[in-house]
Amino acid sequence: xxxxxxxxxxxxxxxxxxxxxxxxxxxxxxxxxxxxxxxxxxxxxxxxxxxxxxxxxxxxxxxxxxxxxxxxxxxxxxxxxxxxxxxxxxxxxxxxxxxxxxxxxxxxxxxxxxxxxxxxxxxxxxxxxxxxxxxxxxxxxxxxxxxxxxxxxxxxxxxxxxxxxxxxxxxxxxxxxxxxxxxxxxxxxxxxxxxxxxxxxxxxxxxxxxxxxxxxxxxxxxxxxxxxxxxxxxxxxxxxxxxxxxxxxxxxxxxxxxxxxxxxxxxxxxxxxxxxxxxxxxxxxxxxxxxxxxxxxxxxxxxxxxxxxxxxxxxxxxxxxxxxxxxxxxxxxxxxxxxxxxxxxxxxxxxxxxxxxxxxxxxxxxxxxxxxxxxxxxxxxxxxxxxxxxxxxxxxxxxxxxxxxxxxxxxxxxxxxxxxxxxxxxxxxxxxxxxxxxxxxxxxxxxxxxxxx
Amino acid sequence: xxxxxxxxxxxxxxxxxxxxxxxxxxxxxxxxxxxxxxxxxxxxxxxxxxxxxxxxxxxxxxxxxxxxxxxxxxxxxxxxxxxxxxxxxxxxxxxxxxxxxxxxxxxxxxxxxxxxxxxxxxxxxxxxxxxxxxxxxxxxxxxxxxxxxxxxxxxxxxxxxxxxxxxxxxxxxxxxxxxxxxxxxxxxxxxxxxxxxxxxxxxxxxxxxxxxxxxxxxxxxxxxxxxxxxxxxxxxxxxxxxxxxxxxxxxxxxxxxxxxxxxxxxxxxxxxxxxxxxxxxxxxxxxxxxxxxxxxxxxxxxxxxxxxxxxxxxxxxxxxxxxxxxxxxxxxxxxxxxxxxxxxxxxxxxxxxxxxxxxxxxxxxxxxxxxxxxxxxxxx
Numbered sequence: 001x002x003x004x005x006x007x008x009x010x011x012x013x014x015x016x017x018x019x020x021x022x023x024x025x026x027x028x029x030x031x032x033x034x035x036x037x038x039x040x041x042x043x044x045x046x047x048x049x050x051x052x053x054x055x056x057x058x059x060x061x062x063x064x065x066x067x068x069x070x071x072x073x074x075x076x077x078x079x080x081x082x083x084x085x086x087x088x089x090x091x092x093x094x095x096x097x098x099x100x101x102x103x104x105x106x107x108x109x110x111x112x113x114x115x116x117x118x119x120x121x122x123x124x125x126x127x128x129x130x131x132x133x134x135x136x137x138x139x140x141x142x143x144x145x146x147x148x149x150x151x152x153x154x155x156x157x158x159x160x161x162x163x164x165x166x167x168x169x170x171x172x173x174x175x176x177x178x179x180x181x182x183x184x185x186x187x188x189x190x191x192x193x194x195x196x197x198x199x200x201x202x203x204x205x206x207x208x209x210x211x212x213x214x215x216x217x218x219x220x221x222x223x224x225x226x227x228x229x230x231x232x233x234x235x236x237x238x239x240x241x242x243x244x245x246x247x248x249x250x251x252x253x254x255x256x257x258x259x260x261x262x263x264x265x266x267x268x269x270x271x272x273x274x275x276x277x278x279x280x281x282x283x284x285x286x287x288x289x290x291x292x293x294x295x296x297x298x299x300x301x302x303x304x305x306x307x308x309x310x311x312x313x314x315x316x317x318x319x320x321x322x323x324x325x326x327x328x329x330x331x332x333x334x335x336x337x338x339x340x341x342x343x344x345x346x347x348x349x350x351x352x353x354x355x356x357x358x359x360x361x362x363x364x365x366x367x368x369x370x371x372x373x374x375x376x377x378x379x380x381x382x383x384x385x386x387x388x389x390x391x392x393x394x395x396x397x398x399x400x401x402x403x404x405x406x407x408x409x410x411x412x413x414x415x416x417x418x419x420x421x422x423x424x425x426x427x428x429x430x431x432x433x434x435x436x437x438x439x440x441x442x443x444x445x446x447x448x449x450x451x452x453x
Numbered sequence: 454x455x456x457x458x459x460x461x462x463x464x465x466x467x468x469x470x471x472x473x474x475x476x477x478x479x480x481x482x483x484x485x486x487x488x489x490x491x492x493x494x495x496x497x498x499x500x501x502x503x504x505x506x507x508x509x510x511x512x513x514x515x516x517x518x519x520x521x522x523x524x525x526x527x528x529x530x531x532x533x534x535x536x537x538x539x540x541x542x543x544x545x546x547x548x549x550x551x552x553x554x555x556x557x558x559x560x561x562x563x564x565x566x567x568x569x570x571x572x573x574x575x576x577x578x579x580x581x582x583x584x585x586x587x588x589x590x591x592x593x594x595x596x597x598x599x600x601x602x603x604x605x606x607x608x609x610x611x612x613x614x615x616x617x618x619x620x621x622x623x624x625x626x627x628x629x630x631x632x633x634x635x636x637x638x639x640x641x642x643x644x645x646x647x648x649x650x651x652x653x654x655x656x657x658x659x660x661x662x663x664x665x666x667x668x669x670x671x672x673x674x675x676x677x678x679x680x681x682x683x684x685x686x687x688x689x690x691x692x693x694x695x696x697x698x699x700x701x702x703x704x705x706x707x708x709x710x711x712x713x714x715x716x717x718x719x720x721x722x723x724x725x726x727x728x729x730x731x732x733x734x735x736x737x738x739x740x741x742x743x744x745x746x747x748x749x750x751x752x753x754x755x756x757x758x759x760x761x762x763x764x765x766x767x768x769x770x771x772x773x774x775x776x777x778x779x780x781x782x783x784x785x786x787x788x789x790x791x792x793x794x795x796x797x798x799x800x801x802x803x804x805x806x807x808x809x810x811x812x813x814x815x816x817x818x819x820x821x822x823x824x825x826x827x828x829x830x831x832x833x
Contacts, residue, residue, distance in 0.1 A: 095586075095587075098587055099586070099587050099590035099591065100590060100591065100594045101590060195469060195471050199493070199814070203493075271584060272584065272656055274584065275815075281479065281582075281814050281815050281818050282814075283477060283478060372586065372587050373585070373587065374584075374585060374654065374656055375580060375583040375584040375585035375651070375654060375656050375657045375660060376583060376584025376585075376656075376660075376815075377584075377656055377659075377660070378660055378813060378815045378816070379493055379813065379815065380813065381656075381659060381660075440646070440649065443642065443645065443646070444642050444643065444645070444646040445638075445639055445642045
């Protein structure tokens, strides 16, 4: 007689505690690892400060380089995977609130472990390769997607000193590696040997390649304003207060943010640009023939990309990790003279990380709202939007910024005045938005209720 | 159709034959379309019906007159009140049974509630086909309340089997009238919210306006009925123009497509006609509940083993998917000689082939959804 394995039966309180422990512990552990590893694991620093050798002359330096790189890569890929899973959970909870349904509530309190259960289920599924498919390309495609995703974390900032590698071509590098995703999608579409997958692959190629142009031009606006391509450099060029952010110090940058946001939605295949996998038209688009772990990889990347998108937006336009009142001299002073920085410095790093993560999560949440609100565009409308509206607008914003920078160089107060005005306008918009939402809810005979999460 | 399949062998053009269905998420049931495309643009979409044929009309010749009623539910299980009503009306015309006024009112109430529920499903799935998932669940939520009401009325949530030859099966349960009126108050607000949520959404309007325009003449020629016909600007509603049952007593408007956001007869007109119709149905239910006469709910002396004089009769009722006709022929025995149901979805499928050339794949989905075809009603 087959025996079913017995799972320990937990009391509801234990479930809640376990969920809280893991739900808070996992991100805390991840961010703690980022906090500790990314400054300590800079190879030169590590060799000099922790091992006490001169990296230029010490013969085993390359070994340390390799080891540290592997460690950081392992940690960041895990970060991507786990954040992606938790985004799925968050998205499902938000969407179930928006759609008057219960949503995830089985595995763990508030269904928090659902993403783990889903991932485990997908791991155990048969890895099916259609008989008529081009086997090698079909197998290879998910890895292209995964590579394009994982590589972004190299140049993604988390805090003042918390970045795997502060490349001097940071944002350029990011746009380059994210383009690798489309190769994987195109391969998947072609190699599946299914007409639906082919449609999805072609749509995705057209869409992602087109939308990279307005995105690329739009992100030149903050680059122009800060005079560097380095992610940390762009953040350092902004201040901590909203009126010092790129998005608010230049009217064209506010426009550029909107253009960049829309283009990123399209590049990430998110509603209203989810044509490549439009389930009501193309069954599942380029994913139609995938199953098991390969399917899970695509989903991991799709949801993990939300974090990447949001973090890039926060970096370029919303001041990144800048903490109010904490300038570069404060960090330098707190670091102390020792090889390993003093405790206060770690506290400041933690603070900067909290600011960065908070901004990222806000943008991420907006992306989730958009997905569950808007319908999908048609392919010709999607192309029209890109080439007839976004590209010209991005060019105008770009040229305007060139002139604006000349103007600001003459009259530095202009930036501050614009910042204050635009921040005020933004706040007023937020308040009006909130009031409209409240009025709409009241008109439907309902009321705002946040108790039954 | 054979031509299309044969062309696949020896074509050397850029076109592609695509099997759109029968297991496709947006064919609204088991329907197949053989689609000839050039990239994203359709050359033609040929509907292939018959996957859901269950010989319901033949069953009508085998069961007795009363016994066929539960089977009529299965003709259109999204709005099962209408085939009930159509069949009952046809047999009543054949036998000359007088339906009590109260029963006629109850029929109108139950049918209009079913119409709202059916339109909610239709509009919800349509917005899902266009890519917005949230409006669908909002529609389904309201439909749940209607299902609860109808369950309280007749014990079933999907296949109601509520109408009888000569009346209806059950009277209103206690407190039902108040519950329904409270629901209607809520529902009128919901309609405004639904419009704000999706109907006037810019992307949604652009996806539907001026897409798959069906002119009034085409609509009449192809035998479109109901909201599809009215969406093309033809002002025809059986409830108003050939009144049956209690519909004489109610005041309601018949929404007609007038190019709300584009051309008369585009997908948006068909969509928005349904939106407006839900409001009118709500008005009818409210009037019927407030004017509900007292009395019997079944005609007296309808024999269990009904024997009908030889003859024939036709009934026309306005179903959620348009005019539904039942044609019954009796040969003097206790079974029908022939039962024939004429349904709106079947004719709606007919126009897809001529309306589809030049559309894109995404538009085909919108066209199918806007015609509100329901697979069991196509095939019966």
